[in-house]
Amino acid sequence: MKQGFFITGTDTGVGKTFMSCALLHHFTQQGYRAVGMKPVSAGCREVDGAWLSEDVEQLQAAGNVGAPLQTVNPYAFEPPLAPHIAAAQVGVEIALDPILQGFKALMQQADIVVVEGVGGFRVPLNATQDTADLAVALGLPVILVVGMRLGCLNHALLTAEAIAARGLQLAGWIANQVDPDMLAFEENLESLQQRLPAECLGIHLHQAVPDWREVNLKVR
Numbered sequence: 325m326k327q328g329f330f331i332t333g334t335d336t337g338v339g340k341t342f343m344s345c346a347l348l349h350h351f352t353q354q355g356y357r358a359v360g361m362k363p364v365s366a367g368c369r370e371v372d373g374a375w376l377s378e379d380v381e382q383l384q385a386a387g388n389v390g391a392p393l394q395t396v397n398p399y400a401f402e403p404p405l406a407p408h409i410a411a412a413q414v415g416v417e418i419a420l421d422p423i424l425q426g427f428k429a430l431m432q433q434a435d436i437v438v439v440e441g442v443g444g445f446r447v448p449l450n451a452t453q454d455t456a457d458l459a460v461a462l463g464l465p466v467i468l469v470v471g472m473r474l475g476c477l478n479h480a481l482l483t484a485e486a487i488a489a490r491g492l493q494l495a496g497w498i499a500n501q502v503d504p505d506m507l508a509f510e511e512n513l514e515s516l517q518q519r520l521p522a523e524c525l526g527i528h529l530h531q532a533v534p535d536w537r538e539v540n541l542k543v544r
C-alpha cells in the first residue's frame with residue numbers, strides 16, 4: 325500500500341499535528357512504514373544551524389521512517405506568523421515545487437505519508453497560492469481536523485465547501501475537543517455529523533495530558 329493524506333484543520337491550533345501523529349501511530353502499529361511531512365512551518369527555534377519546529381519534532385517522533393529535515397520540512401521560519409509574511413521577512417518566496425519534490429521522495433521511502441497543512445485550509449503561501457493549491461498539487465485526499473469549540477460549525481462547513489470546490493476528496497473528519505468546557509458537545513457533534521459530507525473518523529475528548537497514542541481512528 326502507498327497512501328498519502330493531507331491534514332487540514334478548522335484553524336491553527338486545533339490539533340492537526342496531534343492528529344497527524346495519531347494517524348502515523350495508527351499505521352506504524354499495523355506494521356506500515358509511515359512518515360510525516362510539514363511542508364511549511366513557522367514558529368521555529370534554531371537547532372544545529374537549522375530551523376526546527378515542534379510540529380516537525382512530533383511528526384518525527386510518531387513516524388518510523390527517517391528522512392532529511394529539508395525533505396520533511398522544506399520551508400521553516402522563525403516567527404510564528406502566516407507563512408507568506410514570515411517568508412517575506414527573510415526575502416524568501418515559498419514555491420510548491422520543492423514541496424512536491426520532498427513529498428515524492430518520502431513516498432518512495434514510506435507506505436504512508438501524512439502531510440500536515442498550515443493553519444486552516446486557505447492560508448496564503450505566497451502572493452498567488454495558498455495551502456488549498458498545495459493540496460491540489462499534491463493530489464491527496466484531505467482529512468479535516470475539527471477543533472471542537474464554539475465557532476467550529478461554521479469553520480468546518482466552510483472548509484468542507486472549499487475542499488469540494490477544489491475538486492478534492494474529503495476522506496473524513498476528526499472531532500478533537502480543544503475546549504474542555506465546550507457546552508452542548510454532543511449536539512455540536514451531531515450537527516457536524518448531519519452536515520459534513522464525509523465520515524467521522526474519530527472523536528477525541530480533551531485530555532489533561534494530551535497523548536496521540538490514545539486516539540482511536542477508523543482509517544483503513
Ligand SMILES: Nc1ncnc2c1ncn2[C@@H]1O[C@H](COP(=O)(O)OP(=O)(O)OP(=O)(O)O)[C@@H](O)[C@H]1O
Pocket residue numbers: 333335336337338339340341342343379442443500501502528529530531532533534
Ligand atoms: N484533545 C486534546 N486534548 C488536549 N490537548 C490537545 C488535544 N488536541 C491537541 N491538543 C494540544 O493543543 C495544542 C495544539 O495542537 P496542535 O499543535 O496539534 O495544533 P495544530 O493544528 O497542529 O496547530 P498549528 O496550526 O500551529 O500547526 C497542542 O499543545 C496539543 O498537544
Ligand SMILES: C[C@H](N)[C@H](N)CCCCCC(=O)O
Pocket residue numbers: 336365366367403404405406407442443444447
Ligand atoms: C505559526 C502557527 N503555529 C501556524 N503554523 C501558522 C498559522 C497561520 C495562520 C494564518 C491565518 O489564517 O491568519
Ligand SMILES: [Mg+2]
Pocket residue numbers: 340341342379440
Ligand atoms: Mg501543527
